[in-house]
Amino acid sequence: MAISTASTANHRMRRPRGAARTPYLLIAPAVIAMVGFLVYPMASVIYYSLQNYNVTKPWDNGFAGLDNFRRLLFEDPLFWQSLGFSVRWVGVEVGLQLVFGLILALIVNETFVGRGLSRALVFSPWAVSGVLTTGIWVLLYNPTTGVSRYLADLGLIEYGAAPLAHSGTVFWAAVLAELWRGVPFFAILLLADLQSIPRELYEAASVDGATRRQRFLNVTLPHLKDAIVLSTLLRCVWEFNNVDLLYTLTGGGPAHATTTLPLYVASKAAQSHDFGYGSALTTAAFLILTFFSIAYLRLSKFGAKS
Template identity: 85%
Template sequence: MLIAPSLIAMLGFLVYPMGSVIYYSLQHYNVAKPWDNGFAGLENFRTLLFEDPLFWQSLGFSVRWVVVEVVLQLLLGLALALIVNESFVGRALSRALVFSPWAVSGVLTTAIWVLLYNPFTGMSRYLADMGLMEYGAAPLANPDTVFWAAVLAELWRGVPFFAILLLADLQSVSKDLYEAAAVDGASRMRRFLHITLPHLRDAIILSTLLRSVWEFNNVDLLYTLTGGGPAHQTTTLPLYVAQQAAQSHNFGYATALTTVAFLILTFFSIVYLRLSKFGAKS
């Protein structure tokens, strides 16, 4: 009885919608063109695989985006967690400050970084005033720089996620192990490689997986920061779906894209957990 509300909520608003996604994906369903609606079979999927270059382009960008973000966030997050795990003066305050972007929304991140990147209001103008670079740099409008400009903004709010999770796990490493290793003359690097990393193993696997899925799915930042542009260069697959649904009202096709995205994610997650032997402490 106690679990009924959870069960009903999740069946009604997670499982049932997932089923209806698959149902819609087999339909022609376009709110703007209701006269064409009807059963479509696998036609949406055929269009998507063979006739839609934007599908492949957005999938490619999604993969690049996820890999770059997750790797950089993990490395920086791990370094940050190790630093704030040391004892030093001002530790509590430092933790609160460096973790704080975690609580900030994608739209707010965009608002802040738009101010920073804008050629008139941004950093570049002040750097140009000092003679360090040329006036008029607009990282978000330039196809050469837009990717890294977006990556940097997402890093800003993404690193704390890893730092918090890894710090939580670091605090459960037994101090005795380090002391014993230090007595045996193990260098700091060796202690890190042989004690810290193995201990963090499962936390790293789980957090990278959760984060990959999250980075793949999340659209807030790119939707508002670049709108997927310039020229669809920063369109991820979910962003493409959102645009299909919101602008072209082509629900049938958008749900076919959704289904493919879900299959890709599930497949990736299973393979990742298998390959990484999650839960098998050596």
């Protein structure tokens, strides 16, 4: 058919009048929604970051230049402390989630009886919310209702262990809870990519006498590289921005020990009326995330064929 051959190169086969407008009409709702409720608020945040805007001190309102940023860099120890904790939190979480997620994906990619059910079960915490995770792990950590009490009943440990109450253990207690619902994300994404590796590659490697480890290092890992880079980046951004769990589990405490930068901003937004300074904090976090993402994609040579 002449028509179909003419159109294979170009997806548009016929052009009714007004066709040039069609794609714009189709994306219009998405553009309006995102400009109105993402781009405009973001722009207003950047605008307010350059203003003095404090509800309690209206006489000071006006252009402030980079004053808010100067304050943030030199006069606010909590900014640096929360940023440092964010880096530690994201690094530990994403690193551990990646390792366990990869192991899990490799296991449930094998063929065995009960694979379907096992997959469903190990993936299930993926759908659980941060607040629900907190609810569950509060039960598990509490000295009277938690695992520690039943272990103590058996005489294995002392009574009264309360991991959330001590500054020495609260970090790892929070890490474990977040790990519980974070590992499935990596497992699902990496399993999807594992399934796209042609089996012939493994067979060829086996014929050549490659051991399990060699096959993993020389076939599996190179194939997974882009998926790993992309999923770790997405997860870093997500874990950085995620406040639900820490907000409800530790409230950022004890004594700001588990306050991430977004948690600090959210608490500022809820309590203080200094919108100018809060906006400067938001802008700083946005810039940090964007530069980190660009640098990460560059350094990891994302998409480059090896």
